Amino acid sequence: MATVSPSWNYTLRLPRDPRSPGVGRATLRTVLATHGLSELSPTAELLATELLTNAHLHTSREYALRVFEAGGRLRVGVWDQDRRVPAGFGGDVPVAEDAEGGRGLRLVRACSEGRGISAMVESGVRLGGKLLWVDCGASGDHS
Numbered sequence: 001m002a003t004v005s006p007s008w009n010y011t012l013r014l015p016r017d018p019r020s021p022g023v024g025r026a027t028l029r030t031v032l033a034t035h036g037l038s039e040l041s042p043t044a045e046l047l048a049t050e051l052l053t054n055a056h057l058h059t060s061r062e063y064a065l066r067v068f069e070a071g072g073r074l075r076v077g078v079w080d081q082d083r084r085v086p087a088g089f090g091g092d093v094p095v096a097e098d099a100e101g102g103r104g105l106r107l108v109r110a111c112s113e114g115r116g117i118s119a120m121v122e123s124g125v126r127l128g129g130k131l132l133w134v135d136c137g138a139s140g141d142h143s
Contacts, residue, residue: 009068021052024065050104051078077133
């Protein structure tokens with residue numbers, strides 16, 4: 001399994017624009033290639049796309065993609081200014097068979113090796129919003 005070393009951190013602020021999830025995905029692919037982690041790209045891009053698309057669809061302001069090392073693992077997160085956590089992020093939510101949406105967070109739960117929610121704090125001050133993050137491992141390695 002690939003490890004992230006030494007520690008690094010990237011943040012890409014994205015405007016509320018329908019092209020932003022694609023820009024985030026392309027940026028993630030470039031970051032991983034630059035750090036020799038291209039084998040993580042398919043899973044990381046899928047996870048980032050789902051989180052970025054949710055931020056775009058369910059919030060009304062800018063959002064950000066964060067890619068960083070956490071305990072030697074790749075962590076991909078999406079920050080937005082809405083404090084509400086999508087119900088499907090923490091557990092399964094029933095989706096009607098003919099529904100056009102609602103399955104993306106199931107993919108996130110199935111393909112990530114870990115996930116969580118962090119409050120954004122800087123110098124002891126809560127910045128608002130949340131960071132939904134997922135841990136990624138080697139392609140095909142979903143514990």
